[in-house]
Amino acid sequence: MSGNKENANAKNSVPIGRGKGGAGRMMSKPVKAKDTLGTIKRIFLYMAHYRNKLIGVLLMVLLSSFFTIIGPYLIGVAIDDYIITTDFSGLILMSGIMIGAYVLTSLCTWLQNYYMIEISQQTVAKIRNDLFQKMQRLPLKYFDQKTHGELMSRLTNDVENVSNTLSNSTTQVFSSVIVLIGTVIAMFLLSPLLTGISLTIIPIMFLCTHLITKKTRKYFSGQQKSLGELNGLIEESISGQKVIKAFAKEEDILNDFDQHNEQFRHYAIRAQIYSGLIFPLMNVLNNISFALVAGAGGYLAANEIITVGVIASFANYIRQFTRPVNELANEFNMLLSAVAGAERVFEVLDEKEEPEDKVGAYDLIEANGKVSFNQVDFSYIKGVPILKKVSLNVKQGQMIALVGPTGAGKTTIINLLTRFYDIDEGEILIDGYAINEIKRNHLRSSLGIVLQDTYLFAESVKDNIRYGRLDATDEEMKEAAKLANAHHFIMKLPEGYDTILSEDGGGLSQGQRQLLAIARVILSNPSILILDEATSSVDTRTEIHIQEAMLNLMKGRTSFVIAHRLSTIENADVIVVINEGKIIEKGTHQELLGQEGFYNDLYRTQFNKLKEVSNI
Numbered sequence: 001m002s003g004n005k006e007n008a009n010a011k012n013s014v015p016i017g018r019g020k021g022g023a024g025r026m027m028s029k030p031v032k033a034k035d036t037l038g039t040i041k042r043i044f045l046y047m048a049h050y051r052n053k054l055i056g057v058l059l060m061v062l063l064s065s066f067f068t069i070i071g072p073y074l075i076g077v078a079i080d081d082y083i084i085t086t087d088f089s090g091l092i093l094m095s096g097i098m099i100g101a102y103v104l105t106s107l108c109t110w111l112q113n114y115y116m117i118e119i120s121q122q123t124v125a126k127i128r129n130d131l132f133q134k135m136q137r138l139p140l141k142y143f144d145q146k147t148h149g150e151l152m153s154r155l156t157n158d159v160e161n162v163s164n165t166l167s168n169s170t171t172q173v174f175s176s177v178i179v180l181i182g183t184v185i186a187m188f189l190l191s192p193l194l195t196g197i198s199l200t201i202i203p204i205m206f207l208c209t210h211l212i213t214k215k216t217r218k219y220f221s222g223q224q225k226s227l228g229e230l231n232g233l234i235e236e237s238i239s240g241q242k243v244i245k246a247f248a249k250e251e252d253i254l255n256d257f258d259q260h261n262e263q264f265r266h267y268a269i270r271a272q273i274y275s276g277l278i279f280p281l282m283n284v285l286n287n288i289s290f291a292l293v294a295g296a297g298g299y300l301a302a303n304e305i306i307t308v309g310v311i312a313s314f315a316n317y318i319r320q321f322t323r324p325v326n327e328l329a330n331e332f333n334m335l336l337s338a339v340a341g342a343e344r345v346f347e348v349l350d351e352k353e354e355p356e357d358k359v360g361a362y363d364l365i366e367a368n369g370k371v372s373f374n375q376v377d378f379s380y381i382k383g384v385p386i387l388k389k390v391s392l393n394v395k396q397g398q399m400i401a402l403v404g405p406t407g408a409g410k411t412t413i414i415n416l417l418t419r420f421y422d423i424d425e426g427e428i429l430i431d432g433y434a435i436n437e438i439k440r441n442h443l444r445s446s447l448g449i450v451l452q453d454t455y456l457f458a459e460s461v462k463d464n465i466r467y468g469r470l471d472a473t474d475e476e477m478k479e480a481a482k483l484a485n486a487h488h489f490i491m492k493l494p495e496g497y498d499t500i501l502s503e504d505g506g507g508l509s510q511g512q513r514q515l516l517a518i519a520r521v522i523l524s525n526p527s528i529l530i531l532d533e534a535t536s537s538v539d540t541r542t543e544i545h546i547q548e549a550m551l552n553l554m555k556g557r558t559s560f561v562i563a564h565r566l567s568t569i570e571n572a573d574v575i576v577v578i579n580e581g582k583i584i585e586k587g588t589h590q591e592l593l594g595q596e597g598f599y600n601d602l603y604r605t606q607f608n609k610l611k612e613v614s615n616i
C-alpha cells in the first residue's frame with residue numbers, strides 16, 4: 001500500500017530537510033493575485049447577499065467622512081466668527097454643533113464597523129462552508145497533487161485573511177480615500193496658496209514611505225519564508241520523532257533548527273527595525289508641515305490674505321491628511337494580499353469535482369459480489385501507465401489474493417474498484433453493471449475496506465466502530481466488535497467502549513487498530529471486501545485474533561486480499577500475480593507452483609523467508 005511506502009521511505013531517510021505538507025506551507029505568501037479584478041468581483045458577489053447592510057455601511061462611511069472633513073472647518077469658523085468677534089453665545093452654539101459633529105463621526109464609524117463585521121463574518125462563513133463542502137466532493141487525485149499544509153492554509157489562513165481584510169481594510173481604504181479627497185477640496189476652497197505650501201511635504205512623505213517599504217518588504221518576505229521553514233522543521237520533528245530518535249539524529253535536527261531560528265531572527269529584527277522608522281519619520285514630516293502652515297499661514301494672516309481661523313482649520317486638516325496617506329499604503333497592501341488569498345480559495349472552489357452520478361445510474365442495494373475487470377488501463381499521471389490491459393473475473397464469494405512485488409499495482413487495482421480513481425480504458429463490472437454506471441454511494445457501501453493503516457477519529461471507540469453504520473444499535477455495535485475479536489481488548493480500556501481515542505488512535509497498537517477497522521466493516525455488512533493484510537509484525541496472539549476476525553468477515557463474501565501471509569495465499573481461491581501493472585499469472589497456489597513461473601520464484605524466495613520467520 002502507498003501508506004506502507006511512506007513508512008518505508010521514512011525509515012530510509014531521516015526527515016531533516018523540508019518535507020511535503022510541512023506546516024511551513026501554512027504561511028500564506030503575500031503574492032499578487034493573477035486576476036485581481038475578477039477576484040474582487042467574486043468577493044462582492046458573495047457579499048451581495050447582504051446588499052442592504054452594504055448600502056448601510058456605504059452611507060455610514062460617507063457620513064463619517066463628511067463629519068471628519070467638516071470638523072476642522074468648524075474650528076476655523078468658531079475662531080473667525082465667534083472668538084475674534086467675542087460672540088460667546090454664538091461660540092456656545094458652535095461648540096454644541098462641533099460636539100455633535102464629533103459624536104456623530106464616532107457613531108457612524110462604530111455603525112459602519114458593526115455592519116461590516118457582520119457582513120464579513122457571514123460572507124466568510126459562507127465561503128468556508130462552500131470550501132469544506134467542496135473538499136468532500138473533490139477526487140483523491142486532487143489531494144495527491146496538493147500538500148496537506150497547502151490545503152490547510154487555504155482553508156484557514158487564506159479565509160481568515162479575507163475575513164480580517166473585509167472587516168477592517170475595505171472600509172478603511174474607502175473612507176481614507178474619501179477623507180483625503182474631501183480634505184484636499186476643503187483646503188483648496190479655504191486657501192489654494194496655503195494648500196500648495198502644506199502639500200509640498202506629501203511627495204517627500206511618499207518617497208520616504210516608498211524607500212522604507214522597499215527595504216522592509218525584502219526583510220518581511222525573508223521573515224515569512226524562514227518562519228515557514230522553521231514551522232515545517234518543527235512539524236517534521238514532531239511527526240518524525242520516532243525516526244529521529246531511532247537514527248540518533250537529535251544533534252543534526254537541533255543544528256538545523258538553530259540555523260533556521262537564527263535566520264528568522266536575522267530577518268525579523270531588520271524587518272521590525274526598518275518598519276519602526278516609518279512612524280517617527282512621518283511624525284517629523286507632519287510636524288514640519290505643521291510648522292510650515294503656522295509660519296506661512298501667520299504671514300498670510302498678517303497680510304490679511306487669510307484669516308486666523310483658516311490657519312487653525314489647516315493645522316487640523318494636515319493632521320487629518322497625513323494619517324490616511326500612511327494608512328492607505330498599508331491597508332492597500334493588506335487588501336492585495338487578501339485578494340491573492342481569496343483567489344487561492346476560489347481556485348479550490350473551481351476545481352473539477354468527482355463526476356456526478358450519471359442520469360439513470362443503477363441502484364446497487366445488495367450486490368451479489370461478482371466482479372470483472374475487462375482490459376483495464378489506468379495511469380495516475382497522464383502518459384505514465386500503471387495498469388495495462390488488466391482482465392480478471394471473480395465469482396461471487398471467491399477469495400482473491402493479490403500478490404506481486406512492491407509498486408506492482410496491487411493497491412491501484414483496489415483504488416479503481418472503489419472508484420477512488422477512474423479508469424482510462426476498459427471496464428470494471430460488479431454484478432454485470434459497469435461501476436461508473438452505479439450510484440457512487442451504493443457502490444462504496446457495497447464495498448468494505450480494511451487497510452493496514454486505518455484512520456481512527458478522536459472520538460469514542462463506540463463511535464469509531466459505528467462509523468461503519470451510523471444507525472447501528474449499541475448491541476449491534478458490540479456484536480460486531482465481538483466478531484472482530486476486539487471486544488476483549490476494548491473492555492480493558494479505561495472507559496471500555498466509551499474510551500475517547502487520541503487522534504488517529506494514537507494510544508492503540510497497530511493490531512488493535514486493525515481489529516477496530518474489522519469491527520467497523522463487519523457492522524457495515526458489505527458484499528465485497530477489500531483487505532490489506534498487515535505486513536508489520538503484530539504479536540502472535542493478536543495476529544491469530546486478526547486472522548480469525550478476517551475469516552469471520554470473509555465468510556460468504558467476495559474478498560480481495562493484498563496478501564502478505566502464507567495462510568491467506570494458500571487458501572485463496574485465485575491468486576493473481578501482478579508485475580509492472582500486468583497480471584502475469586493467475587490460479588490456485590498449487591497450479592501456480594506447478595507452472596514454475598514468477599509466482600513460484602516469488603514464493604520460494606519471499607514467502608519461504610516469511611515461513612522461516614513465522615517458524616522462529
Ligand SMILES: Nc1ncnc2c1ncn2[C@@H]1O[C@H](COP(=O)(O)OP(=O)(O)OP(=O)(O)O)[C@@H](O)[C@H]1O
Nearest residue numbers: 001002144380386405406407408409410411412413
Ligand atoms: N497517487 C499516486 N500518484 C502517482 N503515482 C502513484 C500513486 N499511487 C501509486 N502510484 C504509483 O503506481 C505504481 C503502483 O503503486 P501501487 O500502490 O498500486 O503498488 P503496490 O503493488 O500496491 O505496492 P506495495 O506492495 O508496495 O504497496 C507505483 O509505481 C506507484 O509509485
